[in-house]
Amino acid sequence: MDKGVNQAVEAVADLGRDIGEYIRQQRNTAQISLRQLAKLAGVSNPYLSQIERGLRKPSAEILQQIAKGLRISAEALYVQAGILQERAGGAVVDAVLADHDLTERQKQVLLDVYETFRRENAMTRSAQGEHPAETEDTEE
Template sequence: MRPVEQAGKAVAELGQNIGDYIRQQRRNAQISLRQLARLAGVSNPYLSQIERGLRRPSAEILQQIAKGLRISAEALYVQAGILEQRAGGPVVDAVLADPDLTERQKQVLLDVYQSFRRENAASSTEPGEPTGAPPSAEPASPARGRATDEE
């Protein structure tokens, strides 16, 4: 395959990936295609073409779609290949930006966060391991369960 054909195929795959991601986020939010199109200020056919990978939306359209989905535009930009994934991510950024935390508190929070991420990554790579909470974990109280649902 010639370099020009490879580049064209890569762009088409990026369009498909962003379309799949938008469709998944729309379904997770339980929003119809028409509702999202209206919220984002785009036409139904255009949004449908984006979801099917036939069109590659501009950064401005992605921002409008993100607003309609109530997700970060950055997440869509990363999926579309406009931005590169940041190492820290939004959790790290939020902790570091909080003016009410001391530097020591920030570091402790980030250490705990990273340990949870490492633990989850390790458990997802071990074959035969159940996903979810470890057997020794206490069941969530009803109050804690409700708080999780609201987040």
């Protein structure tokens, strides 16, 4: 194989390890055992273990089942797996979308307000000559 093909194969392998590590971190944070998550997601224990170790790259459908078992948004897993581009807002958007106590309409309203605040703050920073990537944490 030529160098470009080798790099592409390694990049795909890295995605598998990245998504597996991300799933393991989310599982540990949720304090769910591998066996419990496998049952909740409707996949076999060995298959989930292989995903976490980066030996298997799960399909979007399997990622959706795992997300449901972890009670996180499938979108978060899709981004980690390289299926989707990360959306502005990151963790806040994920948290709103994952909240089972909110209706879809309430979630959309919250996300619209959040995005409005983000745009206003970006325009304010831009007008002050700051870089958009800077956060309020770095301001004095």
